[in-house]
Amino acid sequence: xxxxxxxxxxxxxxxxxxxxxxxxxxxxxxxxxxxxxxxxxxxxxxxxxxxxxxxxxxxxxxxxxxxxxxxxxxxxxxxxxxxxxxxxxxxxxxxxxxxxxxxxxxxxxxxxxxxxxxxxxxxxxxxxxxxxxxxxxxxxxxxxxxxxxxxxxxxxxxxxxxxxxxxxxxxxxxxxxxxxxxxxxxxxxxxxxxxxxxxxxxxxxxxxxxxxxxxxxxxxxxxxxxxxxxxxxxxxxxxxxxxxxxxxxxxxxxxxxxxxxxxxxxxxxxxxxxxxxxxxxxxxxxxxxxxxxxxxxxxxxxxxxxxxxxxxxxxxxxxxxxxxxxxxxxxxxxxxxxxxxxxxxxx
Amino acid sequence: xxxxxxxxxxxxxxxxxxxxxxxxxxxxxxxxxxxxxxxxxxxxxxxxxxxxxxxxxxxxxxxxxxxxxxxxxxxxxxxxxxxxxxxxxxxxxxxxxxxxxxxxxxxxxxxxxxxxxxxxxxxxxxxxxxxxxxxxxxxxxxxxxxxxxxxxxxxxxxxxxxxxxxxxxxxxxxxxxxxxxxxxxxxxxxxxxxxxxxxxxxxxxxxxxxxxxxxxxxxxxxxxxxxxxxxxxxxxxxxxxxxxxxxxxxxxxxxxxxxxxxxxxxxxxxxxxxxxxxxxxxxxxxxxxxxxxxxxxxxxxxxxxxxxxxxxxxxxxxxxxxxxxxxxxxxxxxxxxxxxxxxxxxx
DNA sequence: CTGTTAGCGCTTTCAT
DNA sequence: ATGAAAGCGCTAACAG
Numbered sequence: 001x002x003x004x005x006x007x008x009x010x011x012x013x014x015x016x017x018x019x020x021x022x023x024x025x026x027x028x029x030x031x032x033x034x035x036x037x038x039x040x041x042x043x044x045x046x047x048x049x050x051x052x053x054x055x056x057x058x059x060x061x062x063x064x065x066x067x068x069x070x071x072x073x074x075x076x077x078x079x080x081x082x083x084x085x086x087x088x089x090x091x092x093x094x095x096x097x098x099x100x101x102x103x104x105x106x107x108x109x110x111x112x113x114x115x116x117x118x119x120x121x122x123x124x125x126x127x128x129x130x131x132x133x134x135x136x137x138x139x140x141x142x143x144x145x146x147x148x149x150x151x152x153x154x155x156x157x158x159x160x161x162x163x164x165x166x167x168x169x170x171x172x173x174x175x176x177x178x179x180x181x182x183x184x185x186x187x188x189x190x191x192x193x194x195x196x197x198x199x200x201x202x203x204x205x206x207x208x209x210x211x212x213x214x215x216x217x218x219x220x221x222x223x224x225x226x227x228x229x230x231x232x233x234x235x236x237x238x239x240x241x242x243x244x245x246x247x248x249x250x251x252x253x254x255x256x257x258x259x260x261x262x263x264x265x266x267x268x269x270x271x272x273x274x275x276x277x278x279x280x281x282x283x284x285x286x287x288x289x290x291x292x293x294x295x296x297x298x299x300x301x302x303x304x305x306x307x308x309x310x311x312x313x314x315x316x317x318x319x320x321x322x323x324x325x326x327x328x329x330x331x332x333x334x335x336x337x338x339x340x341x342x343x344x345x346x347x
Numbered sequence: 348x349x350x351x352x353x354x355x356x357x358x359x360x361x362x363x364x365x366x367x368x369x370x371x372x373x374x375x376x377x378x379x380x381x382x383x384x385x386x387x388x389x390x391x392x393x394x395x396x397x398x399x400x401x402x403x404x405x406x407x408x409x410x411x412x413x414x415x416x417x418x419x420x421x422x423x424x425x426x427x428x429x430x431x432x433x434x435x436x437x438x439x440x441x442x443x444x445x446x447x448x449x450x451x452x453x454x455x456x457x458x459x460x461x462x463x464x465x466x467x468x469x470x471x472x473x474x475x476x477x478x479x480x481x482x483x484x485x486x487x488x489x490x491x492x493x494x495x496x497x498x499x500x501x502x503x504x505x506x507x508x509x510x511x512x513x514x515x516x517x518x519x520x521x522x523x524x525x526x527x528x529x530x531x532x533x534x535x536x537x538x539x540x541x542x543x544x545x546x547x548x549x550x551x552x553x554x555x556x557x558x559x560x561x562x563x564x565x566x567x568x569x570x571x572x573x574x575x576x577x578x579x580x581x582x583x584x585x586x587x588x589x590x591x592x593x594x595x596x597x598x599x600x601x602x603x604x605x606x607x608x609x610x611x612x613x614x615x616x617x618x619x620x621x622x623x624x625x626x627x628x629x630x631x632x633x634x635x636x637x638x639x640x641x642x643x644x645x646x647x648x649x650x651x652x653x654x655x656x657x658x659x660x661x662x663x664x665x666x667x668x669x670x671x672x673x674x675x676x677x678x679x680x681x682x683x684x685x686x687x688x689x690x691x692x693x694x
Numbered sequence: 695c696t697g698t699t700a701g702c703g704c705t706t707t708c709a710t
Numbered sequence: 711a712t713g714a715a716a717g718c719g720c721t722a723a724c725a726g
Binding site for chain 1: 369414415416417418419421422427429437438440443444446447450451454459460461462463464477478479480481482504582609612613635636638639640641
Binding site: 041 | 696701704
């Protein structure tokens with residue numbers, strides 16, 4: 001049935017299978033005069049049935065336009081053929097690439113992907129996971145707000161892998177923070193900066209890890225560091241922080257992500273604040289718009305797509321989806337225009 | 348069960364229901380000494396059962412940590428409680444707002460959303476839809492590559508609504524092209540432009556509609572118009588078109604979408620071409636990065652989020668998801684920095 | 695290699 | 711108001 005012959009009268013859709021009902025294996029069994037279980041075997045266990053009858057069955061199936069009903073199959077097998085990805089915010093471009101990576105792996109392996117958003121709420125995340133569990137064979141949890149023990153408890157039901165944040169009890173796929181932040185701090189240090197503000201999210205696990213490390217690395221290099229908290233990891237959140245950044249007197253800022261950095265750039269621009277002259281900005285993730293901004297954003301490039309693919313690969317692998325592990329992917333500094341030596345005045 | 352008491356020993360997860368198996372209505376029936384069918388009623392048809400026993404049943408269900416198994420439910424009812432959204436490219440930011448709108452409506456109504464990508468291939472789109480159909484109660488098809496008749500045929504099985512492109516046989520939710528393109532052409536005309544290039548996608552339905560209308564409106568205003576085709580509606584595609592745009596000698600370009608426009612801006616910037624001095628650029632969609640670009644992008648703001656919500660609302664409404672209709676949402680011109688009067692030299 | 699028979703968890707008549 | 715029983719479409723022993 002090729003698309004070249006658009007809508008010939010032999011379209012399977014309306015044919016046979018009386019009254020619109022989707023054809024079942026019973027329909028095809030009857031048509032070829034065999035037992036439904038034989039049909040099931042022929043269709044799903046290649047080789048475990050006579051080649052001739054298998055052919056006959058496949059032909060009949062095609063003719064009737066038969067498609068297996070995944071719901072019906074999942075009942076006896078307990079397998080659903082679908083996985084879920086649950087994340088705080090679908091809209092965040094960071095998650096685009098991650099979702100895409102996961103989706104492609106899933107689809108390539110014949111699985112279906114459910115996408116669910118938790119609005120960055122731990123309660124909703126818990127509720128979402130519990131609700132989804134019976135419908136899936138496993139979950140990919142991105143930047144979870146739940147504690148490791150909670151996730152571990154949930155994972156007893158169906159496998160869970162963590163992406164973009166570390167959960168010691170689960171398989172996790174994360175960027176190499178040490179590598180990335182070290183490069184960022186070295187860059188700032190080489191440029192001659194003596195102070196930095198970390199524009200973070202407050203008490204979220206994934207954020208804490210970044211801030212602790214930043215503080216560490218800064219101190220080591222004799223750079224003073226302060227934390228400034230944004231309400232949300234968004235453009236608006238970043239824009240809103242401009243006043244506090246300026247008030248702090250720092251010559252450089254490290255943003256929680258590129259969205260926040262973008263907000264800062266935008267606010268600076270519309271407020272007549274020159275960047276990077278007034279202060280340098282380093283983002284996080286390298287979303288596609290980073291190089292489009294003015295000034296183009298210096299940022300830590302997170303291998304989002306690969307995080308998604310790797311995470312999904314371990315999720316669909318029964319050998320690996322239950323055993324704690326940690327895949328650490330490189331996080332590289334991409335230097336563009338938003339960082340420069342601090343100007344004499346502000347120094 | 349609140350999160351305030353993180354992991355008390357009464358966590359439902361591991362309690363009762365022998366051996367990890369999820370508790371079923373049989374477990375709760377046995378626990379309260381009633382028939383499973385009564386449990387089913389109590390849980391799903393409020394009022395159709397004695398208030399006291401209903402309470403007892405709900406209590407037992409909560410205690411066991413019972414969750415309905417959607418697969419099992421869907422078998423007798425034929426309803427799955429899930430919808431699918433299928434789109435050409437998950438990565439396109441345009442689709443993200445749309446997905447988000449759809450996802451929120453779905454979730455708010457207690458439905459689950461499956462997201463599937465077709466890589467802009469008609470064959471894959473057809474295959475995807477057919478595969479997904481038995482698992483869902485309906486589909487949201489975005490920027491479909493399929494012909495109206497094909498979609499109509501598929502829609503006999505499960506309802507389909509079209510988003511961001513018009514399918515006469517289906518409910519469709521689209522932006523008001525006439526309104527948007529008229530504003531864009533008026534803007535260019537007012538600025539004094541006498542030529543425009545439409546940077547489009549070639550033979551895709553959604554693209555044809557835009558080009559035809561652009562040609563029309565340009566001619567009416569005495570503006571010459573040419574079509575330049577990009578390989579893909581992406582940043583790379585747009586960047587790649589710079590040479591041809593310059594060669595065409597036009598003073599303004601209308602891009603298929605903001606990604607393409609972004610690519611053009613970027614290529615111009617790195618090629619030392621001054622914008623908007625050399626030529627003006629108008630994008631399409633107003634994705635979040637449009638205002639971040641340099642120069643900030645003048646663009647037609649598409650109500651993506653609302654397209655998603657409206658489309659999903661009509662999809663989940665059994666009264667409307669089967670009858671052809673057309674919801675047209677406003678498409679507004681947002682003037683920023685990438686458009687200006689043509690410079691004397693190029694004029 | 696193929697047919698028989700249960701049964702997955704839930705809903706839904708039909709009785710009681 | 712509740713119970714009994716059948717069935718949704720498919721798979722999986724177990725026989726033959």
